[in-house]
Amino acid sequence: MGHPPELLFYGLFDRLRKQTELSLSMDQYFLLLQAFRNHYGQPMITGEDGKERPARWEEADLRFLCKTMWLTHPRFETRFDQIFDEYMEMLRRPADVVRYEKQQAPPAEEPEPGPGMDGSPAMNIQEGPRAERPDQKPGFPLDSEPDGQKASDDEIPQIFVDISKREDAEGTANGEEEEDEEPMAIDRHPFIFSDKYLPLNSRRLKHYWQHLRRFSDRSDSTEIDVKATIDTLYYNGFIDRIAWLPQKEYTAHFAIIVDNEGSMIAHQAWVESLVRTIRETVGHKYSSVHYFYNYPGRVLYQDPRHTQPVDIGRWLRKMDQPHIFLFIISDGGATRWAAGNDRIAEWGAFFARIDRRIDYKVWLNPMPRARWEGKSALYLSLMAEMVEATEEGLSRIPEIIKHL
Amino acid sequence: MIKENPYRKYTGAPLREFNPDAGLDAYIPSDGLKKAVEIARLLQRPLLLRGEPGSGKTRLAEALAYELYGDKYRDYYFEWHIKSTTKARDGLYTFDHLGRLHDVQAFKKKKITKYRRFGPLGAAFRKSTPETPAIVLIDEIDKADIDFPNDLLRELEQQRFDIPETGEAGQEKGIRAAYPPIVIITSNDEKELPNAFLRRCIFHYLEFPGEDTLVDIARQKLRSLPNNPELEEDIVRGLVRKFEAKHKEMRHDPNVDKVPSTSELLDWLQVVAFYAFHKDPESQNKIRIDEDRIVFDDGSELPYPGVILKSFDDYRRTVGEI
Numbered sequence: 001m002g003h004p005p006e007l008l009f010y011g012l013f014d015r016l017r018k019q020t021e022l023s024l025s026m027d028q029y030f031l032l033l034q035a036f037r038n039h040y041g042q043p044m045i046t047g048e049d050g051k052e053r054p055a056r057w058e059e060a061d062l063r064f065l066c067k068t069m070w071l072t073h074p075r076f077e078t079r080f081d082q083i084f085d086e087y088m089e090m091l092r093r094p095a096d097v098v099r100y101e102k103q104q105a106p107p108a109e110e111p112e113p114g115p116g117m118d119g120s121p122a123m124n125i126q127e128g129p130r131a132e133r134p135d136q137k138p139g140f141p142l143d144s145e146p147d148g149q150k151a152s153d154d155e156i157p158q159i160f161v162d163i164s165k166r167e168d169a170e171g172t173a174n175g176e177e178e179e180d181e182e183p184m185a186i187d188r189h190p191f192i193f194s195d196k197y198l199p200l201n202s203r204r205l206k207h208y209w210q211h212l213r214r215f216s217d218r219s220d221s222t223e224i225d226v227k228a229t230i231d232t233l234y235y236n237g238f239i240d241r242i243a244w245l246p247q248k249e250y251t252a253h254f255a256i257i258v259d260n261e262g263s264m265i266a267h268q269a270w271v272e273s274l275v276r277t278i279r280e281t282v283g284h285k286y287s288s289v290h291y292f293y294n295y296p297g298r299v300l301y302q303d304p305r306h307t308q309p310v311d312i313g314r315w316l317r318k319m320d321q322p323h324i325f326l327f328i329i330s331d332g333g334a335t336r337w338a339a340g341n342d343r344i345a346e347w348g349a350f351f352a353r354i355d356r357r358i359d360y361k362v363w364l365n366p367m368p369r370a371r372w373e374g375k376s377a378l379y380l381s382l383m384a385e386m387v388e389a390t391e392e393g394l395s396r397i398p399e400i401i402k403h404l
Numbered sequence: 405m406i407k408e409n410p411y412r413k414y415t416g417a418p419l420r421e422f423n424p425d426a427g428l429d430a431y432i433p434s435d436g437l438k439k440a441v442e443i444a445r446l447l448q449r450p451l452l453l454r455g456e457p458g459s460g461k462t463r464l465a466e467a468l469a470y471e472l473y474g475d476k477y478r479d480y481y482f483e484w485h486i487k488s489t490t491k492a493r494d495g496l497y498t499f500d501h502l503g504r505l506h507d508v509q510a511f512k513k514k515k516i517t518k519y520r521r522f523g524p525l526g527a528a529f530r531k532s533t534p535e536t537p538a539i540v541l542i543d544e545i546d547k548a549d550i551d552f553p554n555d556l557l558r559e560l561e562q563q564r565f566d567i568p569e570t571g572e573a574g575q576e577k578g579i580r581a582a583y584p585p586i587v588i589i590t591s592n593d594e595k596e597l598p599n600a601f602l603r604r605c606i607f608h609y610l611e612f613p614g615e616d617t618l619v620d621i622a623r624q625k626l627r628s629l630p631n632n633p634e635l636e637e638d639i640v641r642g643l644v645r646k647f648e649a650k651h652k653e654m655r656h657d658p659n660v661d662k663v664p665s666t667s668e669l670l671d672w673l674q675v676v677a678f679y680a681f682h683k684d685p686e687s688q689n690k691i692r693i694d695e696d697r698i699v700f701d702d703g704s705e706l707p708y709p710g711v712i713l714k715s716f717d718d719y720r721r722t723v724g725e726i
Contacts, residue, residue, distance in 0.1 A: 023599040023603070025603045041442070068443050068608060069443075069605070069606065072603075073454070074454060224502070283550065283594070284594060284596055285595055285598070303658075309658070310659065
């Protein structure tokens, strides 16, 4: 209790930051507050006097506003919607909010955070008393309209929520059944292989890997190199030629193929994070990611669920850059107890099929080198440069490629 | 925060129909898009539009400018089409170093400011006022180098920039916008944009339009054609449905190279209409509705597939299926 009312929807913002890959800053949270304060994105109704007034917030409008502010890419939309739905459901069940708050609240000895910077979803607590208004209709009026008052510019209006679905919350509020209630999904302990499990952070990885963007000079330059042109003037006393700036263009495609089934399931989270970082570093246009199980065979899959096959020949044709780097992420059978001849033969056939088109292949093996001994991985490491998924291994890959 | 004065809401109404006087095709924004434009304007943030190519991202800025300023919209509307070689400074200003060098050698005296030329963003900064906010289109920002968006951060946030060559630099002498221009940025998602840039933007994703909107767009497009072919309402709808079915099928096929967009539909309609009214009976390919199905005289299911299908593989696969 006692949280400042400015923390409107902070719970949602906090969850989006922690549970999605959206990189949101406080500035973006304040943007939402600014929008709320000024009724931006709020549906309007025309009053009897012919003037427009802010109407009751509907969930769809709130969702739209939050998406407009925070959903930086449509690929996060499904997760965004899921978290938004969970949050709205929680607003309707104040008891869950209290429990979530207790878990998230800092220890008592810690200093009280300043207004607007508190990490807990305090706003929701204030929704409780408002929610119990018997005359309240469903909806999300963020302004103080129901009380007949209009929010001033300096005041963030309070939220109150639909009480039509809070039967179980009533029980909890009376101290009953609290122990038996199913914990909410957000309260569960996260899986141990989170995206924070990378041996180095994405910023350092990007730093190491920025050299993967390979350029070549283009002959059809159109931009004058003023400095070089003036230099010739200094040397000769007259301009005998115009110097042109060398044009740069990407020449390499980074083809990532990921083994994401069987023993590799345990590595999915960080592999996903790694792939994302690589693609952000080299650019989405110049990279692609496909999936397989154990070995590629005749097809690769465009989606992690293996529902969209693509023929190997077609996959190669789609990469129209002069150079192609193949980056394989697989344990190469290192988790098994012995070498698998089938696996080695299939990989051999795959490499034979693609070798003429691929400039270089690097294999990232999440299992330590010691585990490769006597397994397929050891034989496969002779077919492609194989590195361990350690900081040293990951930082070596650009070096390997650079020295082509 | 200074506000637009007077604030004129974006309704999409003036260009709901083809405007022959202004030479502008109809532009029919969705409610979501209109709302996103409002939010971006009110918060004075750039609006980043994403969506399939041909979904109408680029035309929004022009349509908005036309709605705000009518026939004079060109005075307040600035387009910046990004290329792979574009640098952030190009949008603000360029300085004619060679011209100045030449003039100095020829003992020509000119004010140093004569050598600077404002780019689209720089010109918009100079033009924009609370009464007449300028509109800037930064088209296909993802084409530029990865550092390009970050290079614009300071200028977009502070609404000012420096020209060191002319001494127009610093808080007092730098070029400053009296009011932030309305910035509309489009991206085809070819490259990831930096987080620092994203956090300063408002976002909207343009979905492929639904049937009714497509029919609306198609009708307006046909109206804008020089010979103005009068296709009946149910024929237009039938053609749109045929296209939509193809679009849906291709969208869910992972082996498709290029999913057709709204612009391909409009091209296709133009071709279909052209041959439907062709004077030469040999070339004519009339269209009629038969039990809710569109039927072409030449018996083809999808005539002129080359207008819709832009890759050889897609073409071969579709034509083979017919």
